[in-house]
Amino acid sequence: MASTTSRLAIAIAGAGIGGLSAGLCLARAGHRVEIFERAPALREIGAGLQITPNGAAVFERLGLGPALDKVAIRARAVRPTDGRSGRGIARFALDGGPYPYRFLHRAALIDLLADAARDAGARIVTGQAVRAARPETGDLIFETGEPTRHELILAADGLRSVLRPLITDEAARFTGQVAWRAVLNGVEAAPEARIWMLPGRHVVTYPLPGGRLNLVAVREQSGWAPEGWDHAEDPARLRAVFADAAPELRALLDRIEATRLWGLFRHEVPERWHVGRLALLGDAAHPTLPFLAQGANLAIEDGWVLARALEAAPDLDAALGLYAQRRGPRVRRAIAAAQANARNYHFSGVSRRIAHLALGAIDRVAPGRFTARMDWLHGHDVTRNWPAIARMTGHSSLE
Template sequence: MLVGRKVTVLGAGIAGLAAARALALHGARVTVYEQSDAIREVGAGLQISPNGMRVLRALGLAEGLAALAPRGEAVELIDGPSGARVARMSLARGEYRFVHRGALIALLAEGARAAGVQFRFLQEIDRVLLGAHPPRFVTAQGAEIEAEVLIGADGLHSRLRAALNGAAMPFFTHQVAWRAVIAAAPDAAPVAQVFMGQGRHLVSYPLGRGLRNIVAVEERRRWVEESWNLRDDPMTLRAAFREFCPKVRGWLASVEEPMLWGLFRHPVAVRWHGHDAAIMGDAAHPTLPFLAQGAVMALEDAWVLADRLARHETTGAAFAAYKAARAPRCARLVEAANANARNYHLSGLRRTIAHAVLRAASALAPDALLNRFDWVHGHDATEGAGG
């Protein structure tokens, strides 16, 4: 049902680019509108778990990613101050990749162009107008553009989400996160390490090509803007982790210009679609970065959205089937990420007990810790016929 249909996608991030390629592979004529002057991404690293790799394989991009990104061997939980390992989870049972966000964006953009997707840059969207057929959007320059089918992959501050649901009221979690990329040792093992401390934690893993990713989170009362482009003083980051082990302090000594953003909890959207328009990715279900699933959720959305549009005779039926397939899973993933934030920052007796339990589980039943996430990583969004 998509062959020859005109589909407009707002946003050239991971969600928008993956959706654009998936839609184009089904025969749609896809145009992506992006506010920047080119496709670029200033972010740091990402973990792509097996459920994300299944989508990339279905999109024909898994081999391209494998050439760019090291395959993860394990996840280690480490006591931040002492540097002692608390638990180790092998990743041998599935394909996990560590990749720079910019490299994934470039791969998806190349794939979209190869599938015939067209791009319109310097197109900042001011508002989306729904209720009349077809949907329309207005750019900051004043142009009003109609779309046969409109997909909102325009992130946390989505104009299409606002048109469907009204203004959102995000909740500041009183946590902030820094992200940075530094040089990696040539022999760095492809292991994701989580250094846990009271009220803070730091995650690091190599990205290949001589780079190491760092994401550090601290609890604080002072409000911080929810922006991916706010730069911070590296001394502030180092001070926040001054009690951590020498390995962490050594990495942070190499950070020259960390990016800082406030972590906000957004509600999962109530309305995902209407009037031949639908939202996906962060526009529909923003998540905190504590389950490493934000990018993967966007990839899953992209495949399911294109699949349902290809299988159903009407846009309304397709979008309803897309939401039915995705909303319960995404809500559960968001809640699991919220819970992980608390688990990493324990203190006192609770911390001592939790670490003892983790050490015992890691020694006696090493697969049990990762098995808890089988519902996450074992999911295959590409499997079976559309609902």
């Protein structure tokens, strides 16, 4: 029995990592997919991205592992480091699991996903900003041009989604954290993520292909005054915030020529993820602090789960309900864990010494404990357990 949701006309608002990977999964599953992107061309901010094994599991099932390896570095370890002294506190392996942990540039991932989505039959329309939707009819309304009608609309238009208010009135709020991002050229570094921890602040560095180094610096801040969510920032200000950092870290900060500062915002994960023919995906549904490298990985998982839910459920409403039911608990747990890392990375005083000693002890006595503690996150494979459901429906075309 094929489900009634097997060949839908689907519109996706937003061609970010969430929209493109969902478009790929849905087109592979036989749906007619159109992706509408506001920007005049597909682009991502100039920064790196960590694709953790749970995101890699989806790409592996889509056959994209080898293509990813061409544009990524396989990570070997994460190294928590005392950001003041430069002393390594611990080294936890990242390369022991069934799927790789990778570092890559966002633009490379966007290109790869867009090509794969087009190859699967998806149409990507750039320069087409979505303004509104009618969930009951599936009409999508643009800033310019005629409305279009679809059987399903996905709001993958990010944290500032224009469509989310049709489902929830939860507004984004400032989290009390700001982040600077920069990419340094001509830096050869080991395939490791280093987390440089200082009181109230931290910096994450990891290598990118082509001898580049991605750098994200975060600090706690009581308010966010500027209009908008990010703005260009004088690197001297960033250097001043980390003036007490270890010489090795300051030497990296000294090399930054241009940086932007982001206010980190999020909203609660809504109870309902859909109304009528409109559903949320990625940051539009569940923005998270970036301290666990999960926002994009969770969005990638969303696309696979949604495609499978459409195969498994008897009608659209049931499928969208199943999708939210499968995703809700997992994204909430990941968001809470990222929030806890904000505290863990930013300890000061005695707590800081105790936390560093504890990390060092885990590394010496039970290095496998870190991997075991992360297994619920990195070891989770959303592509598992679905084949049985697909077999039950007699319909599985995703791979």
